[in-house]
Amino acid sequence: MAKKLNLTKERILSEYSKFVLTEGKKPSSIYQFCEYLKVDESKFYSFFTNFDQLEAAVFTTFFDSTLSLLEASEEYATYDAKTKLLSFYYTYFEQMTANRSFVMQLLHEDKNQLKNLKKLSLLRIQFKNFVDALGIETLKIPQETLEKFQQKSISELSWIQFLMTLKFWIDDTSPSFEKTDVFIEKSIHASFDLIDMTPLKNIIDFGKFLWKEKVSI
Structure with a gap:
């Protein structure tokens, strides 16, 4: 299970930018992105649906x-x-x-x-x-x-x-x-x-x- 870390809107945007620029594409799923963030998927939905x-x-x-x-x-x-x-x-x-x-x-x-x-x-x-x-x-x-x-x-x-x-x-x-x-x-x-x-x-x-x-x- 992903380790629970403090998550903010700013951190999501920053990490998403880093992922897209590094990989050259968006994450294949929210689950994959949350694994990258090391947070539970449910935490993501507190800020964005998709x-x-x-x-x-x-x-x-x-x-x-x-x-x-x-x-x-x-x-x-x-x-x-x-x-x-x-x-x-x-x-x-x-x-x-x-x-x-x-x-x-x-x-x-x-x-x-x-x-x-x-x-x-x-x-x-x-x-x-x-x-x-x-x-x-x-x-x-x-x-x-x-x-x-x-x-x-x-x-x-x-x-x-x-x-x-x-x-x-x-x-x-x-x-x-x-x-x-x-x-x-x-x-x-x-x-x-x-x-x-x-x-x-x-x-x-x-x-x-x-x-x-x-x-x-």
């Missing part, structure tokens, strides 16, 4: 760690939405880079890319909630339904942008992945320029003024 859940947790763990690092900085609270998002990207992909071999193994395990992307399903929820919490300003539309749709569109588009950044990072061969940093900076700036509705707001305000004052042109 390897799919475990692998999804890899990316959410990076997310949690990223937010912890950012929120530990007093300056972070003073940042505007764009700077907070930039800081998130830089910090998150630093952690991805520190674990690049493992991440690449997870994201290329299956020839069906949709199955690989499924491992990001929990991260998608966390990321979209994070973007929503940033309170990115958009054009104020009186209709409540349209406002909700507009805000939902921002988080959805932000997730697509994240996936584009991930793909760029995967393909990046530049030293220290410096091109990914450039991609992050330029793409975030570009996306915020696209949703900057200030010029349109000014036009609408001017139109309201003309209507109110009954100025004919």
Whole structure:
């Protein structure tokens, strides 16, 4: 019988990474992995039901760690939405880079890319909630339904942008992945320029003024 040892979520993730990188594949079963860990199989189920859940947790763990690092900085609270998002990207992909071999193994395990992307399903929820919490300003539309749709569109588009950044990072061969940093900076700036509705707001305000004052042109 396997010797009972203290088991934590962090240890499982760390040992799973070590196993995958050493063996070049995931364990054939949870039983095999628990034998490798020297723990009873029942202990594993206190944290995960299967390897799919475990692998999804890899990316959410990076997310949690990223937010912890950012929120530990007093300056972070003073940042505007764009700077907070930039800081998130830089910090998150630093952690991805520190674990690049493992991440690449997870994201290329299956020839069906949709199955690989499924491992990001929990991260998608966390990321979209994070973007929503940033309170990115958009054009104020009186209709409540349209406002909700507009805000939902921002988080959805932000997730697509994240996936584009991930793909760029995967393909990046530049030293220290410096091109990914450039991609992050330029793409975030570009996306915020696209949703900057200030010029349109000014036009609408001017139109309201003309209507109110009954100025004919």
